[in-house]
Amino acid sequence: MASEIESLLEYALNIGASELIVIEGAASAVRMAGKVCPIPDAPPVEPGMLRQLVSSMEGESGYVIGGPWSGARWRVRYNRTASGNSAVFRPMLDDCPDFQSLGVPDEMINMLGLNSGLVVFTGPSCCGKTTTATAYVSSLCQSGILRVSLLPAVTELPVKVGESLLLKDSAGDVCDKLNQALRSGTDLIWMGDFEGLPLIPILHAAEAGALVVLTVTAGNTVGALEALLSEVPSEKRELARNLLASVLKAVVVQRLLPTENGTIPAWEILFGSQNVASRIRGDELYTLTSIISASSSEGMILMDGYLQKLVQSGYLSKEDAGKYVSNPAVLG
Secondary structure, three states: OHHHHHHHHHHHHHOOOOEEEEEEOOOOEEEEOOEEEEOOOOOOEOOOHHHHHOOOOOOOEEEEEEEEEOOEEEEEEEEEEOOEEEEEEEEOOOOOOOHHHHOOOHHHHHHHHOOOEEEEEEEOOOOOHHHHHHHHHHHHHHOOOOEEEEOOOOOOOOOOOOOOEEOOOOOOOHHHHHHHHHHOOOOEEEEEEOOOOOHHHHHHHHHOOOEEEEEEEOOOHHHHHHHHHHOOOHHHHHHHHHHHHHHEEEEEEEEEEEEOOEEEEEEEEEEOOHHHHHHHHOOOHHHHHHHHHOOHHHOOEOHHHHHHHHHHOOOOOHHHHOOOOOOHHHHO
16 A cells, blocks of 8 residues: 555665666665665565556656655656566755755855856756755845746746746746746746756747746756757757757755765766867867866865865764766875
């Protein structure tokens, strides 16, 4: 019965898991500090149980917001196949945290001064990027009176709008909503997760003068930009690169690393510059890592460098940092 899955959800909450992974016909698992761990003695979930609990599953895959189950709301990413259903349940916070309370580097505070262009938050699954991005959008809204458009297909966290003016009742697909936002003079557009969205209309919105914020799942800066451009047909790829080069203001990579006392965030930051724009236009994304490494004076942060500082400060062991660093030599 569906109540058995609710018991698994309660277990996930009790142990502080970031996700519950349910596959019909198999034992369930949880994700703890980025690692997938089987639930001890959990019986296989019977076919049809997910459908009983999440009745709004439509199509082969997608996202829904479900609950309250076990006293919490959940973001549910599901897949439906002939052999059975699977779903990943992620508990949702009731309130959006303050941006500066998330342990963001001082360099990211400067992003609160941006008023146009594209800002990308990225990282692996369950790294906190959506929470950080939502907190960033909320902080922007509360810093003044902006005209704001919120377009996420799935809202994980409520944005704190403050005294800003929220554009409501937009209709149509994403392109229609972007056009309505621009015609209304929108200052800030929060897209949410990039998956399934059209890149070029988003870039045109940033080019038109709005500040556009989105998230994309990737392991690093280069991977994030590659993920954005991969959604564009090859015949329009050059146009997309030119637009991206013109409007990109920042890429923030976030990871949550396990420690003895819980987790600690680690960051990588790329800021838009003439050098960065030139590499994007020239389809030389692979060179961006070296630009970040050489641009600390411009506020850029390389993940390896941030991990090195965490080790030197005693927040992270050398052994644990070695699991995430790309160049072990930086750890000494």
